[in-house]
Amino acid sequence: MNNRVVDLHTHSTASDGSLTPTELVRAAVNGGLCGLALTDHDSGGGLIEAQVAADKAGLRFVPGIEISAEAPAPATMHLLGYYIDPHSPALLKMSQILIDGRNNRNPRIIAKLNELGCKITMDQVLEIAHRGDAAGNRTVVVGRPHIAQALLESHCVASLKQAFDVYLGMGGAAYFDKERLTPRQAIDCIHDAGGLAVLAHPVQLRAQNHAHLQHSIESLVDLGLDGIEVWHSDHRPQDASFLLQIATKHQLVVTGGSDFHGTRKPDINIGIGRSNVRVPEHILDELHAAWKNKFQAKPAGTAVN
């Protein structure tokens, strides 16, 4: 048993992280990690660059994604896809649908903010979102953290947290939902792209109690869910213990990561999270083995499901 550590949940400038994929790989190496998954929101646009940088640095790399799925308020449901093929047509199609959904929503948020007296513009938000893409060759998923940054830079709020608490978070004065996939569509899409589907930060489902959480996870297992994220910056140790029990019961793969976003979530450090996320390397070994078992070990003619 070694004490090497991985981080299987991170964001880059291809979505709402502040580091480019190359800078993210450097941060992972500098942080002493031996493995990294890049899981940008709704896009695999940073994966090729990250893979190249990781290969050069000798860092184990998992191409991933984090997809938003429909869930009744106040729940947030995100599905992580691991070992997806960045060129998969199913993935590119899905990604475009979700990016269109954001592009419909974002102007509504900005119009509402303007109405409320916060004079920020779409151009300002786009400039912030593209800061990590000087060459302009990356698809950038524009999200609420970029809008929060624009509010901060325009002195409309004193912190990113305040931007979410007052305006952008669920129930905030300028909150609008965006188009999402159903959980079934999200899981199917991840499978079509050759990846394993893992429920991100299950506590964000905001289940009333453990029985409800278990029921929600089991509904996703019925749809083909492969695993659950056990260790995450939002999870307390007792959450992780309970999630481990469910994973064992249903033979689910378990993963963990910080949800690092660079300066957009300044309290989260890569590989460490908000202090309690340290995912040992064997979790990455087991994730990889589960993926190989699902997608590469079947005799010819056998369906992958």
Ligand code: AMP
């Ligand atoms: P979007 O996908 O554009 O709706 O934005 C999602 C991003 O906003 C994710 O990185 C979330 O973690 C972040 N986010 C959502 N709600 C909050 C909140 N209340 N405080 C801080 N970040 C949040």
Ligand code: ZN
């Ligand atoms: Zn994010």
Ligand code: FE
């Ligand atoms: Fe998430």
Ligand code: FE
């Ligand atoms: Fe995330």
